[in-house]
Amino acid sequence: MRIISYQVTDERLGEVGQVYRLVTTLLNPQVAAALALIGLYHERWEVELVIDEIKTHERVQRKVLRSKTPEEVRQELYGIFLAHYAVRVHLAQAATEAQVDPDRLSFTDGLFVLTEMLDLALILEPEEATEPLLRRLHERMRQQLLPERRLRVNRCEIKQLYQKYKPKKRDVPPPLPFEPEDQFLDFVALLDPLASLATAGGGT
Numbered sequence: 001m002r003i004i005s006y007q008v009t010d011e012r013l014g015e016v017g018q019v020y021r022l023v024t025t026l027l028n029p030q031v032a033a034a035l036a037l038i039g040l041y042h043e044r045w046e047v048e049l050v051i052d053e054i055k056t057h058e059r060v061q062r063k064v065l066r067s068k069t070p071e072e073v074r075q076e077l078y079g080i081f082l083a084h085y086a087v088r089v090h091l092a093q094a095a096t097e098a099q100v101d102p103d104r105l106s107f108t109d110g111l112f113v114l115t116e117m118l119d120l121a122l123i124l125e126p127e128e129a130t131e132p133l134l135r136r137l138h139e140r141m142r143q144q145l146l147p148e149r150r151l152r153v154n155r156c157e158i159k160q161l162y163q164k165y166k167p168k169k170r171d172v173p174p175p176l177p178f179e180p181e182d183q184f185l186d187f188v189a190l191l192d193p194l195a196s197l198a199t200a201g202g203g204t
Contacts, residue, residue: 005191094138148180
């Protein structure tokens with residue numbers, strides 16, 4: 001395995017001076033650079049947004065599946081996941097064409113536009129419905145961009161003293177937000193970049 005050690009240089013992102021270690025089975029630093037893996041690891045919470053997109057927006061807050069048998073439930077889940085993937089694929093293509101971050105495109109708007117386009121595609125001939133509709137679809141998906149995301153502030157405090165966290169200070173102003181152009185890796189200090197490989201049988 002490969003161990004990547006690093007620190008954050010801004011207290012809004014974590015404990016300054018604390019050594020964080022990321023363990024991975026991607027051993028080749030030429031293929032998987034340490035900083036790239038660190039950046040991806042700290043975006044893992046994005047999965048929560050995917051769950052929200054599927055449960056809240058795609059399914060319009062329906063509580064249960066309609067299917068009554070295990071096989072039908074599996075089939076319905078496959079359909080839900082494939083529909084989500086279809087929307088996300090077109091959002092990614094639209095963002096790439098416009099050279100913007102896919103996070104700037106709204107899933108809710110993309111779902112509405114794609115559904116509307118599908119209704120139109122059903123009444124057109126195949127040769128009329130492919131390329132022109134895809135261009136129109138991507139143009140509409142990127143018409144209204146969301147604001148650039150800012151880094152989330154990680155304030156390690158709770159209301160009562162517990163474990164290693166400090167009690168919340170009511171008289172202390174909240175931390176300043178990050179600027180839109182700030183990136184997480186701007187505040188990462190990589191430790192021992194040449195010694196980040198280790199084996200399961202021993203090493204550093």
